[in-house]
Amino acid sequence: MTAPNPALLLDPEAIRRLRELDPSGGNKLLERVVNAFSNSLDRLLPDLARAREGGTLDLAIVRHVSHTLKSSSASLGAAALSARCADIETMARDGHAQGLHEQLDAMLQDIQQVRAALAALL
Amino acid sequence: MLPTGQALDDLPPRPRVLLVDDDEVNLLLTAAALRERGFEVTEAASGSEALGQLSGRAPDVVVLDALMPELDGFETCSLLRATPGFESLPVLMLTGLDDEASINRAYQAGATDFFVKSSQWSLLDGRLRYLLRSSRTRLELERSKAKLARAQDLARMGSFEWWREASASFAISAEGLRVFGRGPQDRLDFIGVMRMVPADDRHVFLRLLRDVIAHTSVLVTDLPLTLPDGRQRVVHIEAEPEFNEQGGVSGYTGILQDVTDRRQAEDRIRQLAHFDALTGLPNRRQLIYRVERAIESARRGGHEVGLLLIDLDRFKVINDTLGHTAGDELLVEVGRRLRACVRHSDQILEGVLDGLGNRGHRGLEAVGRLGGDEFVALLPEVADERDAERVAQRVLDALREPIFVGGQECFVTASVGIALYPRDGQTMADLLRNSDVAMYAVKSQGRNASAVYSPQLAGHGKQKLELESALHKALERNEIVLHYQPKIDVRAARMVGAEALMRWQRGNVLVPPADFIPLAEETGLIVPLSEWALKEAARQAKLWSLQFGFSDSIAVNLPSRLFERTDLVEHIHQCVSAYGVPHRSIQLEITENNLMKDLQNVIPSLHRLNEVGVEISIDDFGTGYSSLAYLTTLPISEVKIDRTFVRDLGITPQSSAVVTAIIALARALGLRVIAEGVETLRQMEVLHRLGCSLMQGFLFSKPLPADELERWIAQTVLPRKAPWITQADSPADLASRGQA
Numbered sequence: 001m002t003a004p005n006p007a008l009l010l011d012p013e014a015i016r017r018l019r020e021l022d023p024s025g026g027n028k029l030l031e032r033v034v035n036a037f038s039n040s041l042d043r044l045l046p047d048l049a050r051a052r053e054g055g056t057l058d059l060a061i062v063r064h065v066s067h068t069l070k071s072s073s074a075s076l077g078a079a080a081l082s083a084r085c086a087d088i089e090t091m092a093r094d095g096h097a098q099g100l101h102e103q104l105d106a107m108l109q110d111i112q113q114v115r116a117a118l119a120a121l122l
Numbered sequence: 123m124l125p126t127g128q129a130l131d132d133l134p135p136r137p138r139v140l141l142v143d144d145d146e147v148n149l150l151l152t153a154a155a156l157r158e159r160g161f162e163v164t165e166a167a168s169g170s171e172a173l174g175q176l177s178g179r180a181p182d183v184v185v186l187d188a189l190m191p192e193l194d195g196f197e198t199c200s201l202l203r204a205t206p207g208f209e210s211l212p213v214l215m216l217t218g219l220d221d222e223a224s225i226n227r228a229y230q231a232g233a234t235d236f237f238v239k240s241s242q243w244s245l246l247d248g249r250l251r252y253l254l255r256s257s258r259t260r261l262e263l264e265r266s267k268a269k270l271a272r273a274q275d276l277a278r279m280g281s282f283e284w285w286r287e288a289s290a291s292f293a294i295s296a297e298g299l300r301v302f303g304r305g306p307q308d309r310l311d312f313i314g315v316m317r318m319v320p321a322d323d324r325h326v327f328l329r330l331l332r333d334v335i336a337h338t339s340v341l342v343t344d345l346p347l348t349l350p351d352g353r354q355r356v357v358h359i360e361a362e363p364e365f366n367e368q369g370g371v372s373g374y375t376g377i378l379q380d381v382t383d384r385r386q387a388e389d390r391i392r393q394l395a396h397f398d399a400l401t402g403l404p405n406r407r408q409l410i411y412r413v414e415r416a417i418e419s420a421r422r423g424g425h426e427v428g429l430l431l432i433d434l435d436r437f438k439v440i441n442d443t444l445g446h447t448a449g450d451e452l453l454v455e456v457g458r459r460l461r462a463c464v465r466h467s468d469q470i471l472e473g474v475l476d477g478l479g480n481r482g483h484r485g486l487e488a489v490g491r492l493g494g495d496e497f498v499a500l501l502p503e504v505a506d507e508r509d510a511e512r513v514a515q516r517v518l519d520a521l522r523e524p525i526f527v528g529g530q531e532c533f534v535t536a537s538v539g540i541a542l543y544p545r546d547g548q549t550m551a552d553l554l555r556n557s558d559v560a561m562y563a564v565k566s567q568g569r570n571a572s573a574v575y576s577p578q579l580a581g582h583g584k585q586k587l588e589l590e591s592a593l594h595k596a597l598e599r600n601e602i603v604l605h606y607q608p609k610i611d612v613r614a615a616r617m618v619g620a621e622a623l624m625r626w627q628r629g630n631v632l633v634p635p636a637d638f639i640p641l642a643e644e645t646g647l648i649v650p651l652s653e654w655a656l657k658e659a660a661r662q663a664k665l666w667s668l669q670f671g672f673s674d675s676i677a678v679n680l681p682s683r684l685f686e687r688t689d690l691v692e693h694i695h696q697c698v699s700a701y702g703v704p705h706r707s708i709q710l711e712i713t714e715n716n717l718m719k720d721l722q723n724v725i726p727s728l729h730r731l732n733e734v735g736v737e738i739s740i741d742d743f744g745t746g747y748s749s750l751a752y753l754t755t756l757p758i759s760e761v762k763i764d765r766t767f768v769r770d771l772g773i774t775p776q777s778s779a780v781v782t783a784i785i786a787l788a789r790a791l792g793l794r795v796i797a798e799g800v801e802t803l804r805q806m807e808v809l810h811r812l813g814c815s816l817m818q819g820f821l822f823s824k825p826l827p828a829d830e831l832e833r834w835i836a837q838t839v840l841p842r843k844a845p846w847i848t849q850a851d852s853p854a855d856l857a858s859r860g861q862a
Contacts, residue, residue, distance in 0.1 A: 017241060021154045029154055036146040067189055067218075071239050072147035 009117045014077025034118045037072055041111060044068060048104070057100060063092035066107070073114065081110040136162045137254055140181035142172040142198065143216070144190040148239070152185070155243035161250070169193030173201055176208065183253055184213045185246075186233070188224045196224075196231040203232035210264070212257040214250065271297055278380035282361075284312070285373035294378075301357060301380045303349035318347035338363050338371050344381065355382045400450055401457030404490035409498055412486045413550040416502040417543050419483035427543035428501035428510035431557035432460065432517055435535045435569040437495035442719075448528030453495065455527070456534060459520040460489040463513060464499050498554075507542055507574050514538040514572035535570035537561050546575045556580070592628065593638055593647055597654060601627050604658050605825035606676070608834070609796060612806060613815045615847045617839060619674040621711065621818065622659045623825045624651065643681060652684050657697045659708055662828055664701035669832060677709040677739060682716040685724040691731055705735040711762070713741040725756070732757035739796075744784055761788050763814070765799025771808045778808060785813045806846060821846055 022029035044065045051058035051065075070085035084107050091100055139161045143149040146167070153163045164181065166172035170193050172184070184202065188195035195215055202208050215228035215236045228236045234257070237249050274280055280298020285291045294315075296306035302318070304310050316324055323346050334341045341361040348354055361376025396408035404412065413429065420427045434456065441449035465487045483502040490498050499517065504510050517538055524531035539561025547553040560575040573579070596602050606620040626633035642648040659676040666672030684690055698705050710731065717724060717740065728738055739760035744767055763784055770777035781797075788795040797809050800819030809817060822844070823834055838844050 014241065017243075018151070021151070021158055027154070029150075033147055033150055036150050040146050064189075064191060068145045070218075072145050074239075075147055075151045075241050 009078060009080065009113055010121070011077035011079050014075075014079075015121065018076070031122055033076065034122060037076060037118065038115070040068065040072060041115070045108075045111075052101070052104065057097055059092045059095065059097070062100065062104070063089055066092060069107075069111075076114070076118065078110070078114045078117075081107070081114050084110055134182060136160060137183060137250070138162045138164070138179070138181040139250065140164050140166060140172060140175060140184045142166045142169065142185065142190075142195070143187040144168055145187070148187070151241070152243075152246070156247070156250075159243065159247045161247075169195065169198030169201075172198055173205075176202065176205060180207070180211070182212075183250055183257070184211060185237075185250070186213055186215050188215050188217045188221070188228060188236075196227050199228070199231040199233050210257070210260065212253040214253055275300065279377060280379075281375070281377050283364075283373060283375040284361075286371065291373070298378055301355075301378055302347075303351060303353070303355075315347075318349065319345055320348070335371075335374075341374065341376065344385070355380055356385045357381065398457075398491040401454055401491050403457050403461065403497070404488050406490070406492050409488075409490040409492065409500065410550055412488060412490075412500055412502075413553065416483055416486045416500060417548075417550065419486075419502065420543055423483070423503075425503045426506070426545070427553075428499075428504040428507075428513070429541050429543070429553040429557050430499040430501070430510060430514055430517070430572075431492075431539040431541075431554065431561045432489075432497040432499060432536050433539075433561050433565070434495035435537055435565070437534075440532055440534070444528040444530070444532070451527040452525055452532060452534065453491075455525045456495075456521065456536075457489070457491060457497070460497055460499065460517060463516040463520055464489055464501065498557075504542065507540065510540045510542060511572060511574065514540055518570065518572065537564035537569050538572035539564060539575065540572060541575045589638065590641060593626070593641060596626055596628070597650060602651065602654065603627055603827065604655060604662065605827055606662070606831045607818055607825040608823050608831065609674075609677075609816060609818045610822045610846075611816055612810055612846065615839070615842060617674070617835060618816065619677065619709065620831065621677040621679075621825075622655060622662070623679070624655060625825075648681050649684060649687075652678070652680050653693060655679075656694060656708065657700070660697040660701045660703055663703045663707040665828070666832070667703065667707075670835065673707075675707050675709040675737065677711045679711045679713075679741065682712060682720045682724055685712065685727045686720060687727075690727055691734060691736075694731070694736060695734065706737065709737045709739055709760075711739045711741045714743050728757050732759075741798075744780055758793065760794040760796060762818075763795060763797045765819075768797050768799045768805055768809070768819070769801075771805045778812065781809070781814070782812050789813070803846060 018030055018033065019025075047061055048065045051061035066085040066088040070082050070089055073085060074082035084103065088100065088103050088107060091097075091103065137160075139156055141149060141153055141156065141163050143152065143165075144167055149165050149167060153165050156163050164175055166175055169186075169190055172186070173193075186195045186198055190198075193201075199213050199215065202211070202213065212234040213232065215224070215231075215233040216239050217224040217228065217236050218239065225236045235249070235253055237246060240246070274295075274297040278301055280295045280301045282292070282294040282298050284293075292312045294302070294310055299306060299308055299310055302310055302315065316328075319327060327343065327345055330343060331341065333339075340363075341359060343359055345357045345359055346354070347357060358379045358381040359376060360378075361374040363371045364373050364375055366372040396405060396411075397403065398405040413427075416427045437449070437452075440452060465484070467485045467488055486500060486502040488500055490500070492498055499513060501510060501513060517536060521534050521536055524533050526532075539557040539559065541547055541553045541557035541560065543553060546556045556575040559579050560573045563579045564571050564573045567573075603625050604622045605625050606622055608617040609619040609621065610616070611618045624635055624639070626638050639648070642651055655678050659678050663672065663676050687693075694705065694708055698708060712724070731738060737759040738757065739762055740758055741762050742764045743761040744764050761784065763781055767777045767780050767784075771781065772778070785795050794816065795814050796816035796818060797805075797814050798818050800806055800809065800817045800821045802821060805819075806817060806821060809815075823831070823838075826834060839847075842848075
């Protein structure tokens with residue numbers, strides 16, 4: 001899988017809708033959402049790392065992490081990340097461990113890019 | 123931005139949302155989006171946190187993420203539903219797009235609806251408002267159902283349905299089961315209902331039911347039944363057919379209601395409208411209805427109807443002396459006895475004769491109360507007048523036994539008038555009028571008997587009218603005369619006074635007092651008649667004093683109403699003054715009954731009369747209901763022993779006991795005693811022996827015109843020729859005979 005086009009990392013339409021929820025910026029909504037996403041990652045990623053340690057992959061943890069990230073990344077307009085999370089969630093739910101590690105690695109890469117893009121928004 | 127979707131319509135201005143999501147980002151964004159669209163949002167990051175929030179201010183709707191660590195959305199929803207008060211709170215479950223399993227689980231856990239997560243906030247907004255509206259509608263429906271159930275309970279009403287195809291085709295609502303005396307958990311099928319219905323009614327009902335179903339018509343009927351606890355109820359049933367898409371009848375749905383109370387009230391009203399409240403007998407209205415039906419039936423059947431009018435004799439006296447309560451008691455007992463004289467039917471009859479069958483008119487037979495002391499016996503079919511007379515005799519016999527009321531025995535008699543359809547009248551009114559004529563004929567002939575109507579009797583009624591108008595003119599035509607019966611002192615064999623008695627010389631006929639005095643009293647003519655009599659008596663006293671030195675008094679009978687007149691003394695004064703005779707030449711007689719009836723009003727007159735020297739004599743003494751104690755207080759001079767006691771003297775020991783008592787009493791009070799109606803020497807002897815020597819009667823002389831009395835004195839008393847004078851002349855002989 002090739003690296004995604006950085007321009008498509010964050011869907012401008014989604015960002016616009018986000019800003020619309022707090023047009024004056026008085027609620028610092030965008031900042032809070034980005035922080036919340038960041039906090040969420042800080043909590044989920046160590047869980048994921050633990051799930052990948054040892055011989056077998058803990059699919060339940062993989063499923064929970066991918067599910068959560070799927071919807072929150074979608075909310076932030078990170079469509080590619082969300083789509084990848086959806087794929088991973090489906091694989092984990094269906095018990096397809098094959099190629100899951102590669103997908104997870106790709107997801108971690110996507111996350112780094114999205115983080116950077118979000119930081120640029122603030 | 124304005125809230126999207128429908129207008130805010132009837133929703134709360136800011137619906138409260140409890141938002142539950144473990145994903146911080148989603149929670150934050152969804153909350154912000156909903157707040158922006160007019161919702162008040164409470165956030166919870168987990169299921170347990172959400173359940174903890176419920177104890178506070180309850181939300182209008184819960185939005186619940188399905189997949190959460192630990193307590194997930196499904197478990198949270200189940201727990202919420204199990205919490206009292208949250209059974210029907212709308213819950214929207216958030217799921218993934220392709221997560222069909224979660225959707226099914228969401229409904230199983232009691233979620234109201236599901237929603238696929240989306241950042242299209244307007245969709246979520248619209249869905250929430252839809253949920254709130256339908257939840258409100260559902261809430262109203264539930265309230266309405268609860269109200270309906272309560273109303274049905276109060277009205278003892280329920281519903282039922284019956285479906286043609288389904289296997290468990292007959293169902294009764296919980297309220298309906300209650301009407302049938304069952305609990306909501308009890309099972310009751312159609313056969314179970316039918317088992318509570320009495321066999322006869324069941325057959326009628328099943329026939330009706332078959333008919334209704336065959337014609338696809340509406341079922342409306344009342345069903346009597348006996349509940350498991352033995353209570354008798356009446357259940358009203360109404361059902362309408364339900365149709366399927368093809369237009370065929372798929373079943374019936376209907377309501378049922380316990381109408382026992384209403385039916386009882388209706389029965390009571392009908393009872394009050396058609397039956398006399400005192401005696402429980404059919405009243406005038408019901409009687410009229412029955413008589414009219416009986417006449418119709420007789421016209422068709424060609425038979426006769428008998429109508430008996432039964433009027434109690436002297437009921438007014440009983441009412442006046444014993445009081446109305448006792449009078450009522452007496453009427454109840456009389457009603458009870460009369461009812462036993464016929465095949466009395468208590469059935470309420472209102473246009474149901476057709477249902478009575480060919481011999482239905484028999485069911486009309488009854489005794490009813492017209493009002494007061496008037497009863498009617500209806501005999502719907504009699505062979506002839508003897509049939510009716512036999513029933514009349516039963517009525518008279520039934521009253522022979524004394525009736526115990528007001529603490530004493532009363533003897534009641536009745537006068538019965540009989541009229542027959544078609545001979546004596548074609549209508550109820552005719553029959554009633556003619557039975558009335560017959561009844562009055564009985565009254566005038568001494569009561570306690572029956573008479574069948576005849577046109578001659580009606581003639582008597584006409585005669586009475588003529589008599590009344592003639593009596594009005596009698597005074598001015600000088601047709602009224604006084605006859606005089608001497609009062610005799612047998613010891614001295616001489617006349618000591620006379621009683622003036624009124625006669626009516628009507629052409630060549632001498633009308634006896636019994637034929638016109640009651641009429642005169644009825645019409646009030648008795649007042650001018652009595653005033654005339656007083657004047658005439660005074661004139662006669664003067665005449666006799668001139669002719670043969672008469673110096674005693676002439677007694678005039680007065681009704682009590684004359685004593686009530688304040689000018690009586692003045693009137694007597696004028697009479698005696700006009701002829702120059704002393705006041706004592708007039709004596710007044712009043713009957714005991716008359717006196718007692720108006721004692722308080724009469725006493726002042728008695729005193730004033732006594733003061734001017736007019737003596738008072740009590741007539742018919744011993745026949746009244748009065749105690750004798752009052753005599754001591756009255757200014758009277760004389761008592762007259764009633765002729766009924768005199769008549770039985772020497773025949774029954776009781777009569778001499780009464781006479782002895784009256785004489786002893788009079789003596790103790792210093793009153794004169796005189797015996798009336800003395801007809802035989804034997805009566806005279808006994809009276810004399812008992813100590814009463816003043817007498818009056820046919821033995822001495824019948825009442826005579828004034829000039830004849832003069833002759834009688836000249837030819838009988840003075841020559842001492844009559845047998846009673848011979849007897850009276852030898853007291854020793856009298857005494858020995860009396861002891862024999």
